[in-house]
Amino acid sequence: MVISKKVKNALQGASWVRRMFEEGEELKRLHGADNVFDFSLGNPNLEPPASLKNALKALADCPIPGMHRYMPNCGYSETRTAIAEYLAEESGLPFKEKHVVMTVGAAGGLNVIFKSILDEGDEVIVPSPYFMEFKFYIENSGGQIRLVQTHEDFSLDLKEIEKAIHEKTKAVLVNSPNNPTGVVYDDASLKKLGELLKKKSKELGKNLYLISDEAYRRIVFDGIKLPIMFNTYPHTIRVTSHSKDLSLPGERIGYVAVSPLCEEADDLIAAIVFANRVLGFVNAPALMQRLVAPLQKNSVNVRIYEEKRDLFYDALKAYGYDVVKPQGAFYFFPKAPIEDDVAFVKELQAKRILTVPGTGFGKPGYFRIAYAVDKKVIEGSLLGFKEVAMKYGIGRR
Amino acid sequence: MVISKKVKNALQGASWVRRMFEEGEELKRLHGADNVFDFSLGNPNLEPPASLKNALKALADCPIPGMHRYMPNCGYSETRTAIAEYLAEESGLPFKEKHVVMTVGAAGGLNVIFKSILDEGDEVIVPSPYFMEFKFYIENSGGQIRLVQTHEDFSLDLKEIEKAIHEKTKAVLVNSPNNPTGVVYDDASLKKLGELLKKKSKELGKNLYLISDEAYRRIVFDGIKLPIMFNTYPHTIRVTSHSKDLSLPGERIGYVAVSPLCEEADDLIAAIVFANRVLGFVNAPALMQRLVAPLQKNSVNVRIYEEKRDLFYDALKAYGYDVVKPQGAFYFFPKAPIEDDVAFVKELQAKRILTVPGTGFGKPGYFRIAYAVDKKVIEGSLLGFKEVAMKYGIGRR
Numbered sequence: 001m002v003i004s005k006k007v008k009n010a011l012q013g014a015s016w017v018r019r020m021f022e023e024g025e026e027l028k029r030l031h032g033a034d035n036v037f038d039f040s041l042g043n044p045n046l047e048p049p050a051s052l053k054n055a056l057k058a059l060a061d062c063p064i065p066g067m068h069r070y071m072p073n074c075g076y077s078e079t080r081t082a083i084a085e086y087l088a089e090e091s092g093l094p095f096k097e098k099h100v101v102m103t104v105g106a107a108g109g110l111n112v113i114f115k116s117i118l119d120e121g122d123e124v125i126v127p128s129p130y131f132m133e134f135k136f137y138i139e140n141s142g143g144q145i146r147l148v149q150t151h152e153d154f155s156l157d158l159k160e161i162e163k164a165i166h167e168k169t170k171a172v173l174v175n176s177p178n179n180p181t182g183v184v185y186d187d188a189s190l191k192k193l194g195e196l197l198k199k200k201s202k203e204l205g206k207n208l209y210l211i212s213d214e215a216y217r218r219i220v221f222d223g224i225k226l227p228i229m230f231n232t233y234p235h236t237i238r239v240t241s242h243s244k245d246l247s248l249p250g251e252r253i254g255y256v257a258v259s260p261l262c263e264e265a266d267d268l269i270a271a272i273v274f275a276n277r278v279l280g281f282v283n284a285p286a287l288m289q290r291l292v293a294p295l296q297k298n299s300v301n302v303r304i305y306e307e308k309r310d311l312f313y314d315a316l317k318a319y320g321y322d323v324v325k326p327q328g329a330f331y332f333f334p335k336a337p338i339e340d341d342v343a344f345v346k347e348l349q350a351k352r353i354l355t356v357p358g359t360g361f362g363k364p365g366y367f368r369i370a371y372a373v374d375k376k377v378i379e380g381s382l383l384g385f386k387e388v389a390m391k392y393g394i395g396r397r
Numbered sequence: 398m399v400i401s402k403k404v405k406n407a408l409q410g411a412s413w414v415r416r417m418f419e420e421g422e423e424l425k426r427l428h429g430a431d432n433v434f435d436f437s438l439g440n441p442n443l444e445p446p447a448s449l450k451n452a453l454k455a456l457a458d459c460p461i462p463g464m465h466r467y468m469p470n471c472g473y474s475e476t477r478t479a480i481a482e483y484l485a486e487e488s489g490l491p492f493k494e495k496h497v498v499m500t501v502g503a504a505g506g507l508n509v510i511f512k513s514i515l516d517e518g519d520e521v522i523v524p525s526p527y528f529m530e531f532k533f534y535i536e537n538s539g540g541q542i543r544l545v546q547t548h549e550d551f552s553l554d555l556k557e558i559e560k561a562i563h564e565k566t567k568a569v570l571v572n573s574p575n576n577p578t579g580v581v582y583d584d585a586s587l588k589k590l591g592e593l594l595k596k597k598s599k600e601l602g603k604n605l606y607l608i609s610d611e612a613y614r615r616i617v618f619d620g621i622k623l624p625i626m627f628n629t630y631p632h633t634i635r636v637t638s639h640s641k642d643l644s645l646p647g648e649r650i651g652y653v654a655v656s657p658l659c660e661e662a663d664d665l666i667a668a669i670v671f672a673n674r675v676l677g678f679v680n681a682p683a684l685m686q687r688l689v690a691p692l693q694k695n696s697v698n699v700r701i702y703e704e705k706r707d708l709f710y711d712a713l714k715a716y717g718y719d720v721v722k723p724q725g726a727f728y729f730f731p732k733a734p735i736e737d738d739v740a741f742v743k744e745l746q747a748k749r750i751l752t753v754p755g756t757g758f759g760k761p762g763y764f765r766i767a768y769a770v771d772k773k774v775i776e777g778s779l780l781g782f783k784e785v786a787m788k789y790g791i792g793r794r
Contacts, residue, residue: 002514002661003513003668004512004516004538005516006516007668007671007672010675011668011671018674044466045463047460048465057458060456060458066444068645068648069440069442069644069646070438070440070647073415104501104677104679105677107677107678107679108678108679112677115537116400116401116404117399117400117401118401119401119402119403133674133675136675140512140675140677207399247465247466248465249467250464250465250680250682250684252649252679252680252681252682264399267399267400268400270400271400271401271404274408275404277415278530278534278537279537279676280502280504280505280506280507280676280678281501281649281677282501282504282505283647285649285682285685286647287647287684287685288682288684
C-alpha cells in the first residue's frame with residue numbers, strides 16, 4: 001500500500017465539487033472558457049474592497065521591520081484586539097484579545113477546534129444538507145459526524161437534533177448563511193437551539209459546544225440581520241474567515257472566537273492555540289493578519305451578490321424549478337426535476353452548465369448552483385436551464 | 398472533560414521551545430528587552446531580500462485581477478513550474494509541475510505527507526536529537542515516531558537506522574541542515590542511507606519513503622554544497638519552505654516535491670493534494686505563492702549567519718563548552734556542563750540568557766542556542782556564558 005488506506009478510500013469517493021470543477025476545466029478546453037457556464041465552485045469573483053488594496057499598497061511601500069517573522073501561534077495582538085473589539089460591540093459581551101485565535105481560514109479554524117475538543121469516537125451533529133468537507137475535518141481528529149435532516153425549507157429541525165444528542169455528543173455545528181442552501185437560520189430557531197443545548201448539557205452533565213461556522217456572515221440579503229449566536233448559548237465557538245467578506249479565499253485568513261461566557265474558555269483557548277501549532281498551521285499568514293485588522297467593518301458590495309440572486313432566482317422560478325429563495329451566501333440548492341441528481345447534473349453539463357449534485361452535500365435529488373460569478377455567466381446559462389426544465393416537463397412554455 | 402484527552406496530556410508536557418519563549422517574555426518585562434539575550438526561538442531576524450520586497454511592491458501597485466481567489470489545491474501552475482524547473486536543474490531529474498505541491502510552510506507540508514502515507518500504527522524513523530514537533534505531526538495521522546540515536550557528532554548512525562526498520566516502518570525522516578544541532582549530513586552517509594533503504598524495501602516487499610525536511614537548505618556555511626537527496630534514493634519526498642531562505646516564516650509558504658523516480662509518484666501526489674485540502678490548509682497563501690515563484694535562486698545573505706556562527710562558536714569553545722561546529726541552520730547544540738540540562742538552562746536564565754534544554758529535543762544533557770538574532774544579542778550574552786562555564790569548572794581563566 002503506497003498511500004494510507006483512509007486516503008485511498010476517500011480519494012475513490014472524491015469531492016463532487018472538485019470533480020465537477022475538473023470536468024468543467026475539460027469542457028472549457030473543448031468549447032472555450034466563455035462558452036462554459038461554471039457554477040461548480042464557491043470562488044468569489046469580486047475583487048477585495050479598495051480599503052484592502054490600499055492597505056496592501058501602504059505596507060508594501062513602507063514595510064514594517066520584522067513583518068514577515070513568526071509571531072505567537074495565536075496571532076498578532078493588534079489583530080486579535082481589533083476583532084475582539086468588533087465582537088464586543090456586536091454581541092455586547094466582554095470579548096478580549098485572548099478570546100480570539102487567528103487561523104488559516106475557516107477550514108483551518110474548524111480543524112483546530114475539532115483537534116482541541118474531540119476524543120476518539122466523539123460525535124459532532126451537523127444539519128444536512130451540509131458542506132461535505134466537515135466530515136473530513138471531524139474525522140481528522142478521530143470524531144464522527146452525525147447528520148440530522150433539516151426541514152423541507154432547510155430550516156433547523158430541532159426535534160431531529162434533540163433525538164441525535166446522546167452521551168458521545170460533543171458539539172453541534174451550524175453553518176449560517178448555509179453552504180449549500182443559502183438559507184439563514186432565524187433568531188427564533190437559534191434561540192430554541194440554545195435552550196435545547198442548555199437542557200441537554202444539564203442532562204448529560206457536561207457542556208456541549210455550539211460551533212458556528214460563519215464563513216458567509218456578511219453575505220446576507222433583504223436587509224436581514226444575522227442573529228448573534230454568542231447571545232443564544234454560552235458555550236459557543238465562532239469560526240469564520242475573510243474569504244468572502246473581503247474576497248480573500250486564496251490567502252487563508254480567518255479566526256476562531258470563544259465566547260467569554262464559556263465556562264472553560266481559558267482551557268479551550270489554550271487547546272486551540274496548541275492545535276493551531278501542532279497541526280502545522282503554526283500561525284495565520286502574517287501579512288494578511290496585519291491587513292485585515294483595521295477592516296473588520298469592511299466588506300465587498302453585497303448588493304452585487306443580491307442582484308445576481310434576484311436575477312437568477314426569478315429565472316429559475318419562471319422555468320419551474322423548485323428552489324428555496326436563499327437569504328445569504330451565494331448558492332441555490334434546487335430540487336432536481338428527476339430523482340437522479342447526478343444524471344441531471346450531466347444533462348446540464350450537456351448544455352455546458354456546471355453544477356454539483358446534491359449527493360455531494362448528503363442530499364440526493366438536489367443540485368447546487370454557486371453564483372459568485374460574472375453576471376454574463378448567469379445570463380449565458382439561462383437558456384440551458386430553461387431547455388432542460390422543459391425537457392423534464394417542469395418548464396412552462 | 399472540556400478538551401480532548403490527547404491535547405490535555407500534550408499541553409501538560411508543552412513545548413520547551415515555547416515555554417522558554419514565554420519565560421523569556423516575562424524576563425523581558427522585568428529587565429527590558431535589550432537586557433535579555435533570547436536564543437530560544439528559531440525566528441530569522443534578517444529581512445527578506447530586496448527582490449522579495451520589490452515583487453511585493455510591484456504586485457501591490459498593479460494588482461492582478463483575481464489574485465486573491467482560490468486556485469487548485471496544489472497551487473498555481475506558474476509557481477509549481479518554476480520550482481520544478483529549479484529542481485530539475487539542481488538534480489538532473491525530470492521534475493515537472495505535477496511533482497510539486499505548494500503547502501502552508503514545511504510544517505503544513507509534513508502534516509500533509511504523513512496524512513497521505515500513514516495508516517494507524519505505521520512508524521516513521523527519526524534520528525535524534527530531533528525537532529520535537531515531528532512527533533505531533535506523525536501522531537496527528539495515527540503514526541508512531543521511532544527515534545534512533547545519532548553518533549556523538551550528530552551524524553547518522555546507519556546501523557541504528559537499520560536495526561529500527563521493520564514491517565511497520567513506512568518512512569525515514571531526515572532533517573539536514575539539522576534543527577537542533579546545525580549538522581549537515583554528508584554525501585557519503587546519505588548514499589549509504591539510500592542503499593540501506595533500497596535493500597530494506599526489497600526485503601520488506603514495499604517501497605520505504607525517504608522524507609527530507611530541508612527547511613534550512615540554503616543556510617549552509619564553509620562553502621559546502623548540500624547533497625541532493627533525490628539522487629540518493631528514488632522514493633524521496635522533499636519538504637521545505639521559504640521561511641529561512643527568504644525570511645518569510647510568518648507567511649507560511651513552502652512546498653512538497655515528490656521524486657519523478659518514485660514508482661508511485663502519481664498516486665502519492667494525488668494523496669498529497671487531497672490531504673492538503675481536507676486537513677484544512679486548502680492551498681498555500683495565494684499572494685506568497687506568486688511572490689516566491691521567480692525567486693527560487695534568491696536568498697538572504699547567508700554570510701551574515703556564518704559570521705555569527707564563527708563569532709559565537711569561537712567564544713563558546715574558548716569558554717570550554719563541548720560543542721559540535723555546525724555547518725548549517727542557525728543553531729548550536731552544546732553539551733551542558735552538568736547532567737541536568739533543565740537546571741543548566743535555568744542557570745543561564747539567571748544571566749538573562751534564554752536557551753532550550755536538550756530534553757526538548759529528545760537529548761537530555763544538552764541545550765540549544767538559536768542564533769538568528771542581532772549580533773549585539775550574541776555579544777551581550779558572552780560574559781554570561783563565560784561566567785556559567787567558569788562556575789561549572791569547564792571555563793579557562
